[in-house]
Amino acid sequence: MTILTFSIILLLGAFLAGLVGSLTGLGGGVVVIPLLTLVFHVDIRYAIGAALLASIANSSGAASAYVKEGITNIRLGMFLEIATTVGAVMGAVIAVYTPTNTIAILFGSILLFSAAMTIRKKNQDALQHGSLLAAKLKLNGSYPTAEGIVKYELRNVGAGFSIMTLAGVISGLLGIGSGALKVLAMDTAMHIPFKVSTTTSNFMIGVTAAASAVVYLQRGYMDPAIAFPVVLGVLGGAFLGSRLLSRINPTVLRYLFCVAIVFVAIEMIYNGFQHKF
Amino acid sequence: MKTEKVKKHTTDYDIEQLVGRLLRVGVITASCIVFIGGLIYLIKMGADPMPSYAQFKGESAGFTTFEGIFSGLLSGHAKGIVQFGVLVLIATPIMRIILSLIGFTLEKDKLYIVITLIVLCVMLVSTLGGFAG
Numbered sequence: 001m002t003i004l005t006f007s008i009i010l011l012l013g014a015f016l017a018g019l020v021g022s023l024t025g026l027g028g029g030v031v032v033i034p035l036l037t038l039v040f041h042v043d044i045r046y047a048i049g050a051a052l053l054a055s056i057a058n059s060s061g062a063a064s065a066y067v068k069e070g071i072t073n074i075r076l077g078m079f080l081e082i083a084t085t086v087g088a089v090m091g092a093v094i095a096v097y098t099p100t101n102t103i104a105i106l107f108g109s110i111l112l113f114s115a116a117m118t119i120r121k122k123n124q125d126a127l128q129h130g131s132l133l134a135a136k137l138k139l140n141g142s143y144p145t146a147e148g149i150v151k152y153e154l155r156n157v158g159a160g161f162s163i164m165t166l167a168g169v170i171s172g173l174l175g176i177g178s179g180a181l182k183v184l185a186m187d188t189a190m191h192i193p194f195k196v197s198t199t200t201s202n203f204m205i206g207v208t209a210a211a212s213a214v215v216y217l218q219r220g221y222m223d224p225a226i227a228f229p230v231v232l233g234v235l236g237g238a239f240l241g242s243r244l245l246s247r248i249n250p251t252v253l254r255y256l257f258c259v260a261i262v263f264v265a266i267e268m269i270y271n272g273f274q275h276k277f
Numbered sequence: 278m279k280t281e282k283v284k285k286h287t288t289d290y291d292i293e294q295l296v297g298r299l300l301r302v303g304v305i306t307a308s309c310i311v312f313i314g315g316l317i318y319l320i321k322m323g324a325d326p327m328p329s330y331a332q333f334k335g336e337s338a339g340f341t342t343f344e345g346i347f348s349g350l351l352s353g354h355a356k357g358i359v360q361f362g363v364l365v366l367i368a369t370p371i372m373r374i375i376l377s378l379i380g381f382t383l384e385k386d387k388l389y390i391v392i393t394l395i396v397l398c399v400m401l402v403s404t405l406g407g408f409a410g
Contacts, residue, residue, distance in 0.1 A: 002326060003319065003328075004319055004323035041331050043333040046333065056366055060304045060366075061300070061301070063297075064297045067300070068294055072293075078389060079392055082392065082396055085399040086399055089399065093408050137388070206369065206370035207374060210370040210400070211399060217367065218342065218408075222360070223330070224355075224363070225328075226330065227363055232308060235308055
């Protein structure tokens with residue numbers, strides 16, 4: 001295979017990954033890693049480097065729209081980024097000492113968890129009375145809906161902060177945005193309305209991924225020849241996906257992709273146990 | 278009291294618009310640089326056989342340090358240009374933190390000036406901390 005053929009196939013694959021990632025809400029990075037390792041037999045460390053870049057590009061691209069609409073809670077994002085960035089640096093350091101097969105098994109498990117998270121029931125209600133700590137940290141906010149501005153308060157700041165640290169570690173270790181864990185922290189623990197938690201999670205992914213990306217870059221995990229088709233492809237796919245989302249009802253597609261993701265996850269875990277990474 | 282509240286809200290809104298614009302410009306700039314570098318790389322090397330990525334070697338020292346990437350960029354090396362685009366992409370969320378810091382300073386929100394500074398410090402330690410191993 002020539003470099004040209006490889007780049008074109010990778011570009012198309014990354015485009016599909018970005019499209020699937022955006023339609024399911026899993027993010028492009030999650031689909032890029034199995035694509036690179038299972039299909040192209042690329043070392044998982046290069047795959048992680050490329051996926052981190054895809055996560056930053058995706059997050060920044062999508063966040064730019066949400067922030068302007070005023071849905072994202074910037075203070076909450078900023079506060080929780082202390083947890084995710086510290087976690088991400090820890091994850092990137094742990095990654096050096098973790099065997100690639102273990103990383104693959106862990107990745108498969110997180111993929112299964114993420115697929116389950118995308119199809120579960122979401123918290124739509126705004127909490128009216130939050131905790132004292134949330135008020136002191138100015139984390140309560142409001143966001144625009146079809147029925148006007150909705151105010152919300154939140155609670156369990158400590159629990160949310162802890163889960164966010166774990167999300168950061170996973171993100172730094174596996175090179176993914178770990179949006180599912182971030183939403184778990186904000187949605188389930190802190191009781192933030194779904195729309196705010198997804199957009200704020202997306203907003204945070206860029207900074208979280210950048211914290212470990214600088215470590216991965218210096219370690220040589222980012223190969224320019226893999227990075228360019230992946231970044232351009234995932235961005236293009238995610239862009240098309242966001243356009244499609246407003247026109248079609250993605251529920252059926254989401255279930256279909258989640259089933260596909262489960263098979264991919266099992267394949268990653270199986271190959272990990274067979275020491276194929 | 279009331280006017281101050283309105284004013285504060287406007288600043289929050291302004292910062293949101295600025296952050297949104299910064300993120301968009303950063304991603305578009307990075308993609309353009311990556312695209313140009315990728316195109317030059319394919320024109321120069323496209324016909325060569327694909328290197329094996331099955332074994333992890335680590336990038337040649339030239340593109341893992343800021344100096345290496347900049348000298349690669351200045352000499353018009355295709356991979357150096359792509360890697361510079363990668364650097365712009367990674368810098369985009371970091372610039373966003375700095376912009377938020379300016380915003381919180383204008384609003385005189387001491388608590389969030391401290392919180393933003395902590396996040397910036399973590400990023401700095403991550404970049405210069407020598408965790409590359």
